[in-house]
Amino acid sequence: MRSSLRWPPSLIAKWFFLLVLFVGVVSTSLLCTSDACASELHRTSGVLGEGTSWSIPWYSIESDEDGPTVLVTGGMHGNEPAGSAAAGQIRHWNIARGKLVVIPSLNRLGLDAEMRWFPVHRNDRSLRDLNRNFPKLENLQPRTLLCETVWEFVESERPDFVFDLHEGFDFPTSNSKSVGSSVIFSPSDEQHHLAQKMLDAVNETVDDDTRRFVPLSRNGAAQGSLVRACADVLGVRSFILETTFKEQPLSFRTFQHRVMVSTALKEIGLLDSDSTDRMTSSLEHHRLSVGLFDAAGTTAKGLKNVSQSFDSEEFELVRIGPHDLSASTLSQFDVLIFPGGSGSRQGRAIGSDGREAIRKFVKDGGGVIGICAGAYLCSAHYDWSLHIINTSVFNETIEIPGVGRKSMWYRGGPSDVEMELTSEGEEIFSQSNRLDVRYQNGPIMDVGPDDHLPEWTPLAWFRSEVVRYEPQEGTMIDSPAIIAAPFGNGRVMCISPHPEATPGLENIITEAVKWSAQRDGSHTASEPDSQLEEASTSPAQE
Known part of the structure; x- marks a missing residue:
């Protein structure tokens, strides 16, 4: 050049x-x-x-x-x-x-x-x-x-x-x-x-x-x-x-x-072949290309909050949908983000072929970030999940006296909770140890059922909780709020709360992108520290 x-x-x-x-x-x-x-x-x-x-x-x-x-x-x-x-x-x-x-x-x-x-x-x-x-x-x-x-x-x-x-x-x-x-x-x-x-x-x-x-x-x-x-x-x-x-x-x-x-x-005659799938520039190597999933199961507010976190020339943010989930199209991106909304609707919109394309993208070195609903999507819990990180979630359906059968994933409307970063989380996100962060029914995560997936590392813990029904008491506090793991040659990060919707914490998303794209200069998720053992042996919250 x-x-x-x-x-x-x-x-x-x-x-x-x-x-x-x-x-x-x-x-x-x-x-x-x-x-x-x-x-x-x-x-x-x-x-x-x-x-x-x-x-x-x-x-x-x-x-x-x-x-x-x-x-x-x-x-x-x-x-x-x-x-x-x-x-x-x-x-x-x-x-x-x-x-x-x-x-x-x-x-x-x-x-x-x-x-x-x-x-x-x-x-x-x-x-x-x-x-x-x-x-x-x-x-x-x-x-x-x-x-x-x-x-x-x-x-x-x-x-x-x-x-x-x-x-x-x-x-x-x-x-x-x-x-x-x-x-x-x-x-x-x-x-x-x-x-x-x-x-x-x-x-x-x-x-x-x-x-x-x-x-x-x-x-x-x-x-x-x-x-x-x-x-x-x-x-x-x-x-x-x-x-x-x-x-x-x-x-x-x-x-x-x-x-x-x-x-x-x-x-x-300007083109000799179809260029529909070309969305980013391979010339701008200094910029991180980020694909933000935008389809069924996402919300306008959630997409806007994520988008507003990327106001720097360091990133190129592109909305992508199910039609973009091919190997050739995904190869243009460093990181994919699956935002809040409905994990099940996102999973159904992606479909089985899309899930395989995303899994291959990460195996080949790409990064994936799941926020709230996106963290449910990344888990190994559901048949519609991506199965790229070994987590299960607390979603039992329980009979509540005088109310009826209720699913335990639902804890009500948005509220603020206390989150404590681990030492590794502090290093990645450049934030202080204890933070108040917006939360709205993100997954309560624990070790999942797939022993073939790598162990994950906690980057933050919930230190307070939101409870709507009595069986939920004690299930959120001291559970992981943010976790990360390798998948093949790539990286996965699951974020249960909404730092992108919390004034002053928006950089958690951009720093998560740098880490997932392996541009942060830190050690990889395949190099667990002592905290990984703590996460792997913590009791199930269910």
């Missing part, structure tokens, strides 16, 4: 424009390692509106082999995160020819605020929607500084195709007021052909006919939208690709966006 600076001819002509708007451009040249392409790729990145509150990163991949220029954009509306997430993943693709330009977060401030509008103009009805303020045939001047900056960049790149990634609130097959799950374009034979290719591919991911993707080409994109401006003013073949956020996890919606874009780029 070598580094160089390469200025495309079209940018040399706009030297002053570059100095003002694209400060800090970084360019990297590399030899493409994908079997799909043998030409040299030149990766460039920069920032639009450098120095403004709304500055927008962009990325470019250019091949030495001639081909079309394609622009992919996302995050126009801040309440539509799938397009931004997908574009952020697409920027890592290796193209075979031509040029791919990606702007993942056009409305970065809106995405941060989870607001549809551009926050700077949120009180101005005429300016707040970015996608109504690009040029129109009757008025070629963009109506905001952000739109003007983006438009000048688009003009300078002169794309042959534009794909703008969006989301709708419902499925158009059942709600005509929504444009979700659709491909929007201006009618022409050529555009209809490409749209149909994308529709055919993405509908292969749909099991429910009421959620099928449809073409919307009668009126094309809205006046003032980026796609309509590119089509009418620049004569560019342009498409809006819409997924639907109703009752569908983010991981699945980004997957559907990648399916459509990969299909289109193969059809027009």
Whole structure:
């Protein structure tokens, strides 16, 4: 790999424009390692509106082999995160020819605020929607500084195709007021052909006919939208690709966006092979790639809490779902996190093939972290468990006088409990010995039934407990709160409470990732200390 600076001819002509708007451009040249392409790729990145509150990163991949220029954009509306997430993943693709330009977060401030509008103009009805303020045939001047900056960049790149990634609130097959799950374009034979290719591919991911993707080409994109401006003013073949956020996890919606874009780029010649499964960069070795499971059995709040723990450039966090649980896809990640929610629902969503893929991932050196429900999932207790750490859990069903039969895993709503780190836990997490941590029905763990699995090491103990029913008394206190163990060449950590939801303890999750990825510099879990014997011989809490 070598580094160089390469200025495309079209940018040399706009030297002053570059100095003002694209400060800090970084360019990297590399030899493409994908079997799909043998030409040299030149990766460039920069920032639009450098120095403004709304500055927008962009990325470019250019091949030495001639081909079309394609622009992919996302995050126009801040309440539509799938397009931004997908574009952020697409920027890592290796193209075979031509040029791919990606702007993942056009409305970065809106995405941060989870607001549809551009926050700077949120009180101005005429300016707040970015996608109504690009040029129109009757008025070629963009109506905001952000739109003007983006438009000048688009003009300078002169794309042959534009794909703008969006989301709708419902499925158009059942709600005509929504444009979700659709491909929007201006009618022409050529555009209809490409749209149909994308529709055919993405509908292969749909099991429910009421959620099928449809073409919307009668009126094309809205006046003032980026796609309509590119089509009418620049004569560019342009498409809006819409997924639907109703009752569908983010991981699945980004997957559907990648399916459509990969299909289109193969059809027009930028790609020689499908790139749908590519989500991270093998080039950024200094960053830890973390896959956060996002499907049935997870909660929006739990996913948000985990995600907010990763606000450092040290990590690349990607939402993944059952469709991503293949060996080739998992190989892009250092660590997988299974968050709170329902362990049984996560286990059923993963399925037997997914469980085997995860087990192989860890055996080959990957890391897995289970938080609360995810710790149930990692255990050796249930048939739907991953069986990657030898734990059983206290879940007996007991007859409670005057109440009925109740399962002992349930201890009520969220509350704070006291947790004491072991010496090894203190070393890994860089936290003080005794901590108050949020707890909500995480597993009460003990040694499991599988003697073939390695022994685990306690990293923290519960020193207080939550009790709802009398038989639970004494079962939580002095039981392990966090444990860790090797599995093959990899590492597993189970966390019963919720440090990610406890102010001041969020770094426990990021330090757990470093340890699981074997980037912490400490001894491995296969080197137990005296505490392991204590955990292995502690009496069952049931």
